[in-house]
Amino acid sequence: MTYEELLTNIDNTSWFTNSGSYRSSGNTIGIPSLSAWNDTTFEESLSAEMKKIASSMDWFPSSRDQKDPFHGQELTKRVAAVEGGKTKVMTAYKVASKKLSNYDKTKFVSGPHDYSITAKSAALYCVRMAAMECLSNNQGIWVEVFKVYSQGYWPCGLLPDNKLVVY
Numbered sequence: 001m002t003y004e005e006l007l008t009n010i011d012n013t014s015w016f017t018n019s020g021s022y023r024s025s026g027n028t029i030g031i032p033s034l035s036a037w038n039d040t041t042f043e044e045s046l047s048a049e050m051k052k053i054a055s056s057m058d059w060f061p062s063s064r065d066q067k068d069p070f071h072g073q074e075l076t077k078r079v080a081a082v083e084g085g086k087t088k089v090m091t092a093y094k095v096a097s098k099k100l101s102n103y104d105k106t107k108f109v110s111g112p113h114d115y116s117i118t119a120k121s122a123a124l125y126c127v128r129m130a131a132m133e134c135l136s137n138n139q140g141i142w143v144e145v146f147k148v149y150s151q152g153y154w155p156c157g158l159l160p161d162n163k164l165v166v167y
Contacts, residue, residue, distance in 0.1 A: 028166055034115055
């Protein structure tokens with residue numbers, strides 16, 4: 001995916017419209033709800049698989065200050081060497097931020113928790129990192145995660161076996 005294709009895809013994405021309906025396949029696991037994280041202890045009715053996911057998943061970063069768990073500072077260094085790179089990353093971020101201003105936040109309320117801000121912030125983090133991957137000709141995990149977002153889902157994080165958990 002080129003940077004220009006990424007921008008087009010960001011603009012055409014119907015953010016989170018399919019959340020909760022992802023079907024597991026290959027290296028991804030779909031979760032139908034966020035209820036596994038409602039309490040500090042698991043409800044008896046929660047399946048063993050959901051308990052395992054909830055207890056072992058590493059959430060994707062949702063703050064720009066968080067370290068990239070895949071590339072560290074490498075992408076930031078590479079983009080700094082690209083003419084206009086930082087501006088292009090900011091452009092992608094702004095396009096996504098505008099598109100994310102109107103999405104159904106009710107899908108992200110589970111028990112006492114509201115994950116809507118976390119979902120939006122994680123999407124913006126992903127867009128920023130995917131733009132960096134495209135600009136540095138180093139497409140990888142963030143472009144792949146963005147593709148899941150572009151289908152209307154929320155990729156929440158990774159399990160220790162590197163399976164992607166998608167809501």
